[in-house]
Amino acid sequence: MGESKRAFLAHVQPLSRKLDLVARQYAGTGPDACDLVQETLLRGWRSFSPDDERTYSRAWLFVIMRNIAYEWRRVAGRRIRLVPLPESELTDVEAFEPGAPLVPLAPMNEQQFREFLDDRILGALDDIEPSFREVLLLSVAGDLTYREISRVLDCPLGTVMSRMARARRQLRERLAVYARSVRGVTEVAR
Amino acid sequence: MTCTEVREYLFAFLDNELAAELSNEVQGHLEHCPRCAHDAEAERAIRHHLQSAVNASARAPRQHRLRWPRLVAGLAAVLAVALAVRMVIKPDAGALFDQLVVESGEFLQRQRPINITSADRVIVTDWLRQETKLHLTLPAVEAGPWTLIGGRRCTVAGRPAAFVLYEFDDVPAAFVVVSGDQCDVDGMEPVHRGDDTRWTGRRHGLNVLVCQRDALLLHAVSTLPVARLDDLVRAHN
Numbered sequence: 001m002g003e004s005k006r007a008f009l010a011h012v013q014p015l016s017r018k019l020d021l022v023a024r025q026y027a028g029t030g031p032d033a034c035d036l037v038q039e040t041l042l043r044g045w046r047s048f049s050p051d052d053e054r055t056y057s058r059a060w061l062f063v064i065m066r067n068i069a070y071e072w073r074r075v076a077g078r079r080i081r082l083v084p085l086p087e088s089e090l091t092d093v094e095a096f097e098p099g100a101p102l103v104p105l106a107p108m109n110e111q112q113f114r115e116f117l118d119d120r121i122l123g124a125l126d127d128i129e130p131s132f133r134e135v136l137l138l139s140v141a142g143d144l145t146y147r148e149i150s151r152v153l154d155c156p157l158g159t160v161m162s163r164m165a166r167a168r169r170q171l172r173e174r175l176a177v178y179a180r181s182v183r184g185v186t187e188v189a190r
Numbered sequence: 191m192t193c194t195e196v197r198e199y200l201f202a203f204l205d206n207e208l209a210a211e212l213s214n215e216v217q218g219h220l221e222h223c224p225r226c227a228h229d230a231e232a233e234r235a236i237r238h239h240l241q242s243a244v245n246a247s248a249r250a251p252r253q254h255r256l257r258w259p260r261l262v263a264g265l266a267a268v269l270a271v272a273l274a275v276r277m278v279i280k281p282d283a284g285a286l287f288d289q290l291v292v293e294s295g296e297f298l299q300r301q302r303p304i305n306i307t308s309a310d311r312v313i314v315t316d317w318l319r320q321e322t323k324l325h326l327t328l329p330a331v332e333a334g335p336w337t338l339i340g341g342r343r344c345t346v347a348g349r350p351a352a353f354v355l356y357e358f359d360d361v362p363a364a365f366v367v368v369s370g371d372q373c374d375v376d377g378m379e380p381v382h383r384g385d386d387t388r389w390t391g392r393r394h395g396l397n398v399l400v401c402q403r404d405a406l407l408l409h410a411v412s413t414l415p416v417a418r419l420d421d422l423v424r425a426h427n
Binding site: 021025038098099100101102105113114117118121122125136137139140141145146161164165168171172175 | 233236240
């Protein structure tokens, strides 16, 4: 095995599962996610130089993956769940009150809460705004730090923190709505 | 620190993203404020379940199971072969080869060289049969220095074809199966083995071996010696 290949594998292997998870979030569980991972690795491999190892952060391949996903989003036939941020993002951020009280969840005991989350968490995730969901997924599926996410999204650290808070709040709001609509949970709450 | 300030920092705190001093302040507040502590506990549970759910989704069946070390090796290898084919074989190498080179160039231009990555011959064969409608079998090389990397559907001269990638001691070799019963073997040397005839040639540093099986034409292309390519084709029988 060549030195370049060995160095590339050493960089990629610890991230393999995370890349797979993030690709599934961008492209679903079908062949598009498989293609997205392969394309990411292919482009990564082409630009990789073992002599330049210090430039390859953990975020590097996620940046490539996201760029490809955006390219594919413009091409018919690819089911990419990325949505560009609205132009009004800055205005939105100003309007956001980070210290506002969190939406209360219906009272449940620990077991009920666990079962409720098991049933509803992915549905709630799908319901939140895509630009906020992406930050959350890069954290949860990609296991990236806020600073790494800011590199992937090419935005300031503060923007990541703001989007993350908004994503979590939206997730909680969706869960609260679900909880109110679930009969069993409502009964428990009485 | 007030409840409002804690809520402002809560998510970054739970993600261990706060500086130590600020984190200690939030922690101190949570130890004395049951309401904020309850919010924090619920958010921890939500994040934990979200992580579990996302991980569980990765265990769901997908069309192709990736084998990472082989995938990366495969990508490297397919690049090597495809680049070599594109750069080395010239258009005058024969109509079929010409088409083969053109199609290989297509792989590169589309930058999607492998559809399925697996060392399992049955899995790759089934997938390629389904995708190309060719009644093909792949060389049985599970035991030995040959390794199956993966495959891709393609077309050669408008005909469905299967592009399969192998490695022999890390040296890549392409095995291309295309429908047809006539080889363009101008300039190639016939090698007779019993009733079977194969044609071999060397094109600008690459060895090529061609043979016919039923209604299929098999091509092996690599920098490997012709004897090695012959091993591959023999393992197809």
